[in-house]
Amino acid sequence: MLQMRPNCECCDxxxxxxxVDAMICSFECTFCAGCVSTTLAGRCPNCGGDLMPRPTRAAHLLAKNPASTQRVLKPGGCQKAT
Structure with a gap:
């Protein structure tokens, strides 16, 4: 089951x-669509993998399967992809 991390690792x-703005790689590194398009060029800065839209979780399922509350943030934010 997806962790559904609560924040963008670049801009918090x-x-x-x-x-619908959450994007993830296969390791569930999580970024906002803005950082993915303007800074990361569609690639995870941690593993180099593709960043794809994260599925949403229906509200009625969150009580039994809550999203993560642990925030992950890259120190210093993300560097622009070259």
């Missing part, structure tokens, strides 16, 4: 479980 923007 909140990304609630129903956010």
């Amino acid at each position: 923007r909140d990304l609630p479980p129903d956010s």
Whole structure:
């Protein structure tokens, strides 16, 4: 089951479980769509993998399967992809 991390690792923007702006790689590194398009060029800065839209979780399922509350943030933010 996806952790549904609560924030962008680059800019710390909140990304609630129903956010359509959350993007993840296969390791669930989580970024907002803005950072993915303007800074990361569609690639995870941690593993180099593709960043894809994170599925949303239906509100009625969050009580039994809550999203993570642990925030992950890259020290110094993300560097622009070259």
